[in-house]
Amino acid sequence: MLKKYYKKVPEQKIHKELKEKYANFFDTIIHIDWNKILFNRVSFITAATHKFNKCRYLEIGCDNNWCFSSIPLASKIGIDPDKGGNVKDTSDNFFKNNKNKFDVIFIDGLHVYEQCRKDVINSLKVLDKNGFIFLHDMTPRNWAEENVPRLKGTLWTGDIWKVAIELSKTKGIDFFVINADFGVGMLKKKEDNIVYYDEFEKLKDLKFKDFLNLNENINYISAEEGIKKIEEY
Numbered sequence: 157m158l159k160k161y162y163k164k165v166p167e168q169k170i171h172k173e174l175k176e177k178y179a180n181f182f183d184t185i186i187h188i189d190w191n192k193i194l195f196n197r198v199s200f201i202t203a204a205t206h207k208f209n210k211c212r213y214l215e216i217g218c219d220n221n222w223c224f225s226s227i228p229l230a231s232k233i234g235i236d237p238d239k240g241g242n243v244k245d246t247s248d249n250f251f252k253n254n255k256n257k258f259d260v261i262f263i264d265g266l267h268v269y270e271q272c273r274k275d276v277i278n279s280l281k282v283l284d285k286n287g288f289i290f291l292h293d294m295t296p297r298n299w300a301e302e303n304v305p306r307l308k309g310t311l312w313t314g315d316i317w318k319v320a321i322e323l324s325k326t327k328g329i330d331f332f333v334i335n336a337d338f339g340v341g342m343l344k345k346k347e348d349n350i351v352y353y354d355e356f357e358k359l360k361d362l363k364f365k366d367f368l369n370l371n372e373n374i375n376y377i378s379a380e381e382g383i384k385k386i387e388e389y
């Protein structure tokens with residue numbers, strides 16, 4: 157599905173010093189201009205919050221509150237150990253003590269596979285049946301956006317696409333990646349107890365070139381289809 161956006165790039169201008177080390181990562185990019193798709197994460201999250209009376213909303217990773225402050229709810233919880241939100245802590249610490257249940261959870265904390273999968277597993281336990289989880293930055297367009305650790309001066313999705321691979325195989329949920337705003341993962345919970353499909357050992361060392369092959373296992377939908385699905389649930 158993403159293959160139609162693949163573009164061969166013979167010369168990558170950025171990060172020349174890493175070019176030799178990552179030689180085989182360079183020749184293909186995914187050519188999507190996110191600015192041309194005007195729906196963003198706030199559109200999908202807001203549409204989902206409207207499905208619930210007094211929606212219980214949790215955001216993991218708030219930064220400067222661009223999303224958190226835009227969600228039209230008077231009462232909401234935002235976790236960030238650095239800045240933004242209203243709970244200054246890591247997601248791991250928050251989940252250790254949390255007794256609340258949620259209807260909509262937005263996971264946008266540390267964009268490293270191991271942490272993001274932990275955030276998803278913990279979130280699934282406190283998400284009500286019929287709740288939604290959204291995840292930001294599921295579609296890296298080039299090796300630099302995907303690289304862990306983050307490279308200076310680049311946009312960064314990290315390698316959380318690996319979570320999308322696992323969620324695509326997880327039973328008891330619907331899972332899509334919406335083609336907007338760096339790839340917005342949308343999970344709809346359909347059963348009470350979800351067993352996360354674990355492929356950690358297989359996925360942990362994979363890189364952007366592997367994403368180019370493996371993304372065919374992910375169900376991508378357009379922004380319009382995403383909104384329609386949320387409305388129809």
Ligand SMILES: C[S@@+](CC[C@H](N)C(=O)[O-])C[C@H]1O[C@@H](n2cnc3c(N)ncnc32)[C@H](O)[C@@H]1O
Binds near residue numbers: 246248
């Ligand atoms: C991409 S920003 C969030 C942007 C915000 N959600 C938005 O849509 O505008 C990522 C944030 O995650 C926070 N973060 C990093 N590690 C975290 C952790 N372990 N738990 C919660 N938040 C974390 C960072 O401090 C940073 O502010």
